[in-house]
Amino acid sequence: MTGDEKGTGNRPASSVEVIAPARDLPFARLVRERRSVRSYRPDPVPRDLIEQVVEAAGWAPSPHGRQPWRFVVLTQPSLKAQLAEAMGSEWLRQLSLDGDPPDVVAKRLARSHDRVRSAPVCIVVCLFLDDLDVYPDVDRQAAEETMAVQSLGAAAQNLLLAAYDVGLDGGWLCAPLFCQETVRQALSLPPTLHPHALLTLGYAAQEPKRRPRLPVNTLIYRYD
Numbered sequence: 001m002t003g004d005e006k007g008t009g010n011r012p013a014s015s016v017e018v019i020a021p022a023r024d025l026p027f028a029r030l031v032r033e034r035r036s037v038r039s040y041r042p043d044p045v046p047r048d049l050i051e052q053v054v055e056a057a058g059w060a061p062s063p064h065g066r067q068p069w070r071f072v073v074l075t076q077p078s079l080k081a082q083l084a085e086a087m088g089s090e091w092l093r094q095l096s097l098d099g100d101p102p103d104v105v106a107k108r109l110a111r112s113h114d115r116v117r118s119a120p121v122c123i124v125v126c127l128f129l130d131d132l133d134v135y136p137d138v139d140r141q142a143a144e145e146t147m148a149v150q151s152l153g154a155a156a157q158n159l160l161l162a163a164y165d166v167g168l169d170g171g172w173l174c175a176p177l178f179c180q181e182t183v184r185q186a187l188s189l190p191p192t193l194h195p196h197a198l199l200t201l202g203y204a205a206q207e208p209k210r211r212p213r214l215p216v217n218t219l220i221y222r223y224d
Helices: 027-033 047-057 077-096 102-118 138-165 180-187
Strands: 069-074 121-128 169-173 193-202
Touching: 027 138, 047 069, 047 121, 047 138, 069 077, 069 138, 069 193, 077 102, 077 121, 077 180, 102 169, 102 193, 121 138, 138 169, 138 193, 180 193
Parallel strands: none
Antiparallel strands: 069 121, 121 193, 169 193
16 A cells, blocks of 8 residues: 655654545445455545544444444554553453463563554544433343444444554454443543454554454354
8 A cells, every 4th residue: 555745844754744545446346355454654634534434433323223333543653652551451350361471471562552543543432421321120231331432343343444444444342341340541531432342453564364254154154
């Protein structure tokens, strides 16, 4: 992927605004070619592109049209490092539960930290439940919240597809789901926001490995 530098002046290369050409793909190609990227170039992402992909997320379906999601956009290196450090101890605890040797755990932790710190943009995807319908019985209320979680995934997918369409790449990390209070405290978020995922955005530094997909006859369990 190539981009045009504009207005470089005397600014360092890392601050040069790079505009990659939009891919503008038919939908079938868009969903097939989108990939999960872990390594990005340091080039910053223009704010208008970030807002464009977040707007696309807002068009996802949701229960009663309540749009139970909010997005925290991080571009400042200090904030990304702060978030990575805050989640580090919980990552370490959970990685240690896998029974791997300490050196393997340390490498996995370092890779996770690097994915957050090196991404030009990190977007914390948060569940927002305050506008949902309230029911008197526990089961229906739980179902309402489950619908909200389902729609949160749809919003995140919209965002990732929109990002790829405009020339960006993205990745999906679920680490915030396992340490929601830690993320809230690190970013001074209100208790009404429930961090569920972290999406990274930028321009891919290298082609990622693609995992094969299951064939459609395996995906369809029953077709009557």
